[in-house]
Amino acid sequence: MSRLLDVARQHRPTFSSYPGDKYVLALQDRFPGKVEPLAEPPAGSGLKPVMGEGGLPVVGKTLAMMSRGPELSLEQYERFGPVSWTRVLGMKVVSAIGPDASQAVLVNKDKAFSQDGWEWFIGPFFKRGLMLLDGDEHKYHRRIMQEAFTRPRLEAYVEQLTPIIDAQVPAWPTDEPFLLYPALKQLTLDVAAAVFMGADEEERRSPETAEVAQAFVDCVRAGLAVVRAPVPGLRWHRGLRGRALLEEYFRARIPAKRASDDQDLFAALCHVETDEGHAFTDEDVVSHMIFLMMAAHDTSTITTTATLYFLAKHPDWQERCREESRAYGDGPIDLPGTEKLESLDLVFEEAMRLVTPVPGMARRAVVDTEILGHYVPAGTVVNVSGWASHLLPHLWAAADSFDPTRFDEPRREDKQHRYASMPFGGVHKCIGMNFGRAEVKALVHRVLLTHRVAVPEGYDVRWDMTSLPSPADGLPVVLHRL
Ligand code: HEM
16 A cells, blocks of 8 residues: 555544544445546647546535545545545535645636635635735735734734733643643633733623624634535524624724724724725724634634644653743743744644644636646636645655654755645735744643643544534643643
């Protein structure tokens, strides 16, 4: 068996989280679908077809994707190469896997691909968010938003988030099983409510904030809804209700924010202006806030969860990072302080490689085009599969094992290709990368100073991939006070 499939199989117990997995696989084996071209390339074009296999009628490989995640993509890569297609969520989707295919789509030099790929997944819930905009409009909005992410502003955000982390983490229960993921989700939500919306302690505990948090969860989960119509009680319907609630919530607060001199991100979006005098309208602020809260919250929670999980599994790295944190000291950490935690940086990169918080980046071909010489007709949705690319054994030594030194000098496996490592994307790169990195590191730093984190011998977390990856069992750890 090839090394690639070895890697896929070895990952299997870790990735697979879907309780009906074996039935899905049995069905999949019964209805693999026909291997066929996505479309015949135009005669004389010299292009090759994109080959692939649709899977089950209508649903295609949706369930297999949700149960097997990057393993499925690695199998596609093994069978069909870096560009292939399959049917998910009722639609033929092309996968671009590996650095060359990813670069071709993300750099998008002929402007053949649009962010409209995201529109199909999350458009109704996150419409007009920065990631969903294209071309000049995207540039215009990005330039204004950049003003809310300058270094002095980032320093001020980090100053606001450390007191919340430093107050909550030491109070976590010790010497008993503790579900890390829900605790981190609550904590990062608290941070987002304070730093992004300027909510004080009382507001953060209010039923209204809980409703807003639920609305975000509903919007995120709606993106991968199997039934993509507003049937009451199902994901899509709950997502639309969530969006309406969020719009109302933010819209009602804009006049007060515009009039305030608050230092939170919401106030920043209300006030920022470029040198040319461009600023956001009220409707822009509403859409950007809804998108930013979503983009910031789940991703930071997943990354912190994965980082702490790997530190629990690898006590030597936990100790190494703790030594660095102790060397920094017990006081509130600031932005430059987080940047000094270099070992933690290596672990952070490795955690995102093994569990990529945004597993794929969606685009849509707006004209007939090609990827690495494969014909892609206009209208096709393309998924740039960062997670699968991060596991390719020809790029990453012992790709399935945790080894943060691969990101350190002199190895720097991430530097062998510009698109080898892309947890924060490429063009349309994450505007919150530095904020997210600082938040995750400030949080892990505090945990390392106050607790030793352990998981039972032989425990392997299973990642639920029915939305962005999250631990299927909430990740039970035991914390020991230091
Ligand atoms: C560890 C945490 C994070 C990860 C892994 C992450 C990942 C990503 C990725 C992969 C993209 C590119 C998507 C694409 O090309 O289609 C992206 C875009 C974006 N992210 Fe993040 N993100 C994180 C944290 C944040 C935070 C904290 C914020 C805001 C404070 C944020 C705001 C955004 C925005 C606005 C975009 C769209 C940028 C554009 O289209 O120009 N993200 N993020």
